[in-house]
Amino acid sequence: MGLIWSLIIGGLIGWAAGAITGKGVPFGIIGNIIAGFIGANLGTWLLGSWGPSLGGFALLPALIGAIILVLIVSLILRSSKRA
Secondary structure (H helix, E strand, O other): OHHHHHHHHHHHHHHHHHHHHOOOOOOHHHHHHHHHHHHHHHHHHHHOOOOOEEOOEEHHHHHHHHHHHHHHHHHHHHHHHHO
């Protein structure tokens, strides 16, 4: 049950990051889950583990990390379309 809960929260974090930035995450819900997990790790690494937690994620650093990740991915995809 813990893994399913983490997948749901990771997907919601990735979805929220995409909604906040206005950029789509490739691969739909799978992309949201991946962005949520990687963003959570990135945010925790950069900002530490503070704020409210849910599903094993510190929500604020995870959301900030996912936003950074979504912006980086959209920048890379945009530059690859130009080439």
